[in-house]
Amino acid sequence: MMGIATTTDQLRQFMDKIRASIVSYDIYTAVVMAIYCVLALVFYPYVPNASSIILQDMLIGVTIMALIVAWVTTELPVFGFLRRFYIIPVIYLMYDQVHAFVRIVHPVDYDHLFIAIDRAIFGTDPTRWLARFSVPALTEYLQICYFLFYLLPIIQAVELWRKGDVDRLDIFARGMAFCYYVSYLLYFALPAIGPRFTLHDFGMLDVDLPGIIFTPLLRDLINVGGGVARGVVDAAGLVNRDCMPSGHTMMTLVNILLAFRFRSRFRWLFVVIGGSLILSTIYLRYHYVIDVLVGALLAVAVLPVEPWVNTRLRRFLERGCVWKKSGTSM
Secondary structure (H helix, E strand, C coil), rough: CHHHHHHHHHHHHHEEEHHHHCCCCHHHHHHHHHHHHHCCCCCHCCCCCCCHHHHHHHHHHHHHHHHHHHHHCCCCCCHHHHHHHHHHHHHHHHHHHCCCHHHHHHCCCHHHHHHHHHHHHHHHHHHHHHHHHCCHHHHHHHHHHHHHHCHHHHHHHHHHHHCEEEEHHHHHEEEHHHHHHHHHHCCCCCCCHHHHHHHHCCCHHHHCCCCCCHHHHHHHHHHHHHHCCCCCCCCHCCCCCCCCCCHHHHHHHHHHHHHHHHHCCCCCHHHHHHHHHHHHHCCCCCCHHHHHHHHHHHHHCCCCCHHHHHHHHHHHCCCCCCCCCCCCCC
């Protein structure tokens, strides 16, 4: 009986360690995957890759749990790294998956509304007005800045990791993941494809806004990531409905806000490139101005909510724990 009691206590302590090692972005990811899986089941006949999405999310969930267990049982640095940086590819996978559902759940585009709002504010279409200032060198610079959106948060995460500042890295990853996922779910509210399709001839973009060297390649990569390969006939019908809110604006500002909070050595670089990136969303015709304004407002509105959510999740996870790892910050 003593042996059984000892084994039971050891198992309880092990499970407490697992619960204490869960970071809130693990839960944010699980919630988003659960939403996607429910949508995949509900709209199964209409989502061609529904089975693939469910399988992907199950594998991601198992992988996350395996990394947590590996870190708790070994505390090897490699598992500490993978346990925190897995969130980077998963965030982009969640972006890719959401677009399997947006057009099915809400099959209406609201570009006409955003065009009307921009015209009411500015008296014209901002993307057309900016066209008078376009030159290849500026287009090249802004296209590079737009593409760097995917790299800027990774730079800050790696900086925190190299400093050994795991507590701040967890806070950073939580804030970024929470805001990314909120922006993805908001795509369902007001789907839109953007002015490069509605106000301009998408097929003439390379002629209207030529760059110098990298613009065509970067533009093609972004188009493919948005659901449009070069040469497709119905680009407007295939492209992701991800204009509202402007995730590029929202997440760039979240990255900048956290960079100043943590006094990142790259914070002013983030300001320069990030500011250029936000301008590029309009100049390069990806977004209406109203998308950008909403994205900016969401950055300052949603980021402060995450610590409140995190606190309540930690209370729930730690309820009943008999073991807490000293120095662990989630």
